[in-house]
Amino acid sequence: MKKIILVTLAIFPLATVFAQQAPPAASSSPAPTVSNAMPATAADVDALRQQVQSLTDTVKALQQQVKDQQAALEKANLAGESGLPQNPEPSPIAGAESAAPSGSAPPQFPTEDTSVVSSTTAPAVSGTPALGGFPTTDTSVVTSGPETISSTGAGASLTQPITIGGGKNYMNISLDGLFALAYSSARDLDNIEVGDHDPQQRGFNARNIELAFDGAVDPYFEGFANIVFKLDNDNETEVEVEEAFMQTTSLPFNLQLKAGQFFAAFGRLNPTHPHTWDFADTPLVNGLFLGPDGLRGVGAQGSWTLPLPWYSQLIFASQNGRGSTGFSFRNPGDDGMFFDRITTDREARGLQDFVWIPRFENSFNLSDTQTVLAGVSGAFGSNETGADSRTQIYGADLLYKWKSSHAEGGFPFVKWQTEFMYRRFQAGHGADDSFPVAETFHDWGLYSQVLWGFKKGWVAGIRGDYVHMQDSEFTDDLDRQSRWRISANLTWYPTEFSKIRLQYNQDFLERNFFLSAREVESVFLQWEFILGSHGAHKF
């Protein structure tokens, strides 16, 4: 760019010279054609010759000048090719070199460059004028003084835009599409897969098309929303406000409050969105205890990171726990039935009818490359199967991750994640004592998975699932069948914005009082794309 400017500058006087010389040349050239009428004298010809000669000399001199300048530029070999942003002032390096002959010092390497560093930093630098050589400043790379940032006080964030793709915006927006092609030996895949965003039928599935928004609300709050569209097995679109909440950013004492519709911070997997999962489907224990859509609801949450030398956080939330997203709690169930009881579906009578969700998590670094995160969670509330029937779920989770100290793109890594849950469910007499028996179910389950990112973009995974449902001679609900599952998968992430995954599941459903044993094989081909500015994911 600079070269072009300089060459233009060099050519400009040349053109001017031609323009000035042109009129006499033009008037002389017609001369031969009119020679009969006005024969030129020998003196005229000589004068013309001299004129032409001097013009030629001028042109030669100018050509030489242009050549010299080009050579000087080549020597300096600056921004021309390197694609520096356009910069009107002449290259400081070229300047240093052209200045050098007049000075006594030989041409040296510049130590300033105003094309990269602003002039405001220069005064501090000017204390060392001795260097006539390599520039030590460069305004082409440093544009403005660092002190300019301090002028934007906290109040400026009121109008501070969020950057998307180099532009300025007030929020990040993204669209995530998650699809699966499924085959299963079972004709009722929707009964085998326990998650609402899992493949639900043989053939193509579009269970999670998600719009995500996030950004700073003002200096005090951040806002998040996840709106999910899913296509049911008849291709009808269902809309789900999966999450929509605000949270504080500037409370003292490491406190944070959150309010709105959000996923409960129960265990590792529940608070995350399906597209971040390492498998194509929900672990059995999550789907059967916390619910097909996970435990989430309208509520409020406070969290506190303890002032300890390691990461330690206490989280406490309360949600309505009503409906299918409060699955084991105030859930009226499909067609008003849950675990065979006619449900009560009533308004909250008091605090005991809300779901209370505490969590305590701690993390340690075993080494520079190994991290452990362990947590315990609980969810306590009432359920709709009787007048005073209650549910308690306890969880423990462990994450171990190793990542190479020479990781490229986050690979290679090994990640081991396990969650264990125990549920105590008091199944009552149903609405108006319509069910003859009250039972207390002690159910438990766990999953454990290992992911190995063996090569940039490639992850192999294996997962084991088990759920023990207490057998009952009174309740024949399909969800009350003890079962286990083995899954293996291979995922290719072309970039962090797309993935293709092949997964194989083998399910074993155990015989109980009402249901016979079953064995099911399933294969899923899952694919995903992300458009836009999707928020970075937590550890």
Add this chain to the structure above:
Amino acid sequence: MKNYFRSQVVAGIADPGNRHHRCRLQLLAAALALLPLVASAKLNVVATLPDFGALAREIGGDKINLVVLAKPTEDPHFVDARPSFVVSLRNADVLIDGGAELELGWLPPLLQNARNPKIEIGKPGRAQASQGIRLMNVPTNVTRAAGDVHALGNPHFTVDPIIAKAIAQHIAQSFSALDPANAAFYDANYKKFEAAINAKLQEWGATMLPVKGQHVVAYHDSWPYFAHRFGLNIDIFLEPKPGIPPSPSHLTEVIAQMRAQHIKAIIVEPFHDRRIAEKVASATGAKVVEFSQFPGGLPGTDSYVKLIDALVSRLAAALK
């Protein structure tokens, strides 16, 4: 301090039958209460990347507690947001980050969790290195079809010593604003660093002069600032697009280009697949040169000057 705290914990719980138990618990409570006070004796500085960390060390010396989040040998685009980083950020008086979206994949959730108003953008406790730097290769059109493109421009700028000086000055200003008692110390350290770089630039410039104008192949487009400073052309990459792994067809093209232009060196960083570079090198007779953007990424480069020393001498030797 950490050990002191641990010993208190152990003392408090190891012998519950002890009649001094309650007294020890009080001690523990006192220790907990004192934690922030003890911590505030020195500036707590967190640098996202090791290059900013090295500059902070030049300026802060023993007057700061420094934590560097990313390792010098790992890919700075993908660093795990480890929970321990939340603790470091929560306790930070100063956060030095690039400000050019290099840490976009991992810093935002950490900051969200850290809940530390002192290091918000706009506060003196937040030094963004790219502030005042004119970034190169700002895309006019941002599309992910072009690979991992940084919308604000190429964020690998610290390897230009002139830019490093500006960042160091920026850091010195930030430290001085938060710790005025030691402002003279920080300023003197900056002056020292600046003088060292100015002197070293003569040396580096002289070493690179004979190889000026040469073309060099790099694995990833991390080197436009280095190339600009020393008059090199580092514009052919083993990655077909930033962040996209090398494909056989692209490598064939690179090999043809390298042969045509007689390119003598391929630079790779510690986290790149060296075998791919070796293959291309053996097909073209070029040398593989190990490079790093970060002090500590190459053996014997624990300071910024030592890093550039190593880069300059390695490349000059390979291009001879």
